[in-house]
Amino acid sequence: MTTITEIAAALGVTPSTVSRALSGSPRVKEATRKAVEQKAAEFGYERNVVASNLRRGRSDIVGIVVPRIHREFFSNVIGGAEAVLNEAGYNVLICQTHERYEDEVKALQTLRNNRVAGVLMSHAIGSSDGSHITSILGQNIPLVQFDRVFSKLPGTKIVSNNFEGAYQATRHLLQQGFRRIGTLAGYMNSEAYAQRLEGYRKALKDSGLEPSAQIEFLDTIVRETGYDACKKALAAGCDALYSAGDFSALGAIDALKEQSISHFGIVGTANESFTALMSPAMSSLALNPYEMGCQAAQAFIDGAQDGEKVVPMELKIRESSNFNITWQK
Amino acid sequence: MTTITEIAAALGVTPSTVSRALSGSPRVKEATRKAVEQKAAEFGYERNVVASNLRRGRSDIVGIVVPRIHREFFSNVIGGAEAVLNEAGYNVLICQTHERYEDEVKALQTLRNNRVAGVLMSHAIGSSDGSHITSILGQNIPLVQFDRVFSKLPGTKIVSNNFEGAYQATRHLLQQGFRRIGTLAGYMNSEAYAQRLEGYRKALKDSGLEPSAQIEFLDTIVRETGYDACKKALAAGCDALYSAGDFSALGAIDALKEQSISHFGIVGTANESFTALMSPAMSSLALNPYEMGCQAAQAFIDGAQDGEKVVPMELKIRESSNFNITWQK
């Protein structure tokens, strides 16, 4: 690997001049810049970013921390963020927390130790308050949160209109004719889930129905827990469920198919691609992950001011919320 | 951020001693090591990996290059690799190529410039020979390829038994009673796809059938091209398709449902999760991505010797390959 020192030697100038020439400083003659650029090309020079980062005290790497990359939602956020960041000259270091607090701490430490330029993150279910985040990142590493955010932390937060969305989804079920609607509600240490629960409750109230803790199934976000909760919902006389996640809705459908239930509506959340492909197709409250990723990246580039940006959700109406549905294997 | 120099000063020793103490060198007295470790803990010291990497000429980051992370196959490979690599003290830098040669070149340059410890990759469809890979990475960065590999390149290759798998999948269709079986065949600059095509052909020949270029639909890996190819297959009198990918198989199914075809079998490849959830459920030749990721990571850790490791595929038999199937919307 050639260095700026070698280029400098070949041209009879100093490394400083080469450095300035290559980084576009105005303090170098146009002719020298040309000469340097030519020699650099000739030698196949590429800046040693490790040295550069050490000297500058920061890197062009932006860390993205997500619970799991294979969730479509997150991989699409990453896709959006990456597109914007690459365009702006940043690279992306992706860390998974597997929903565990310990892994989240490790990931943040890794990113800080690598002196990343910033962090975009969606916190793990296992981390119930954000104090570790700021204490690890300190003052110098800008933070942008998306989807699952701790609103008391500094920096920009990119969120969905969870309250509105859940309200619409629940109202849609009511309009279809369902009357006793339960919810698979996720974890309450996540503000996103808490807001969805509130939206669901508001929709019930606005229709003159009283929310009941008996049919609010907390902490259900995976297929298995969705299955279990749905059985309880059936026992409790529900005829529909608004699920704050698609996988728990899938589990609920497992239960419905198993018992060949009729007139039981389901709306999930996230619009994972399987929802459109399964049969009957699942209605789902779509997030807009790619857009959220773009906005998170842009917020970082713009300097991560405090504040919240809302990306709207969109209800995708399919067969699972049709009143006349019969669930069969 | 505290440095080893500060710790050294606080203890009245030199930075070298601190460095050695913290990195477990046998050349420091046990008492000093204890003292150093205690002070480090007290100061909340964390090694500046950027400086460390510069000095050592390499980092603990392993680059993973994939076409797209939101393909389940790849995100699961990444998951497996990450598990093994984290365990061994490495971090993971993920790059997407979006199937484009130019992006692949950029990704590899980024990784090299960051002095990654190694690269695990699955090449883009757009890159038709691997010469750029070795020329960018050079001698010092070990390379492990997985799934889509260039076999002439040095380093370990982790592959599926594509030939065997496609042979079994096609034979399964034959055994079900299908007689004119076409294939949605992917891109021939990828050895994995080429081998699947060969396996398919062999299965036909072994049943006394002659492969025909007319019903081998090359370059079809996405939903749209699968749809188009299936229409041609129907026109050509096919009664089944072995598809080298799941998304093209999905497109084919779109065409079958549109025309309410009966007795037409489909087997896809990759076992994306939607295949089991859709209805009728799609038979698919499952890869073993998590295991491939683990093996790729392990091969890197073990030193990336030349050679090939084969991870077996497994045929998941579902409804789409049942002879009596009728496709309906």
Place this chain on the structure above:
DNA sequence: TGCAAAGATACAAACGTTTGCACAAATCTG
């Protein structure tokens, strides 16, 4: 007790870049 061997630490250079400051040359001003 003396001397060699081993053990522990210090010294200093190096990794490759960036950047404040100094300085020289070129240009401008009156």
Place this chain on the structure above:
DNA sequence: CAGATTTGTGCAAACGTTTGTATCTTTGCA
């Protein structure tokens, strides 16, 4: 044309570690 300003380059330190070599201190053994 002298002095002031601008422009272009060099010098040298710094970023925080790591590591080969040198130096000093123990320890062991005769």
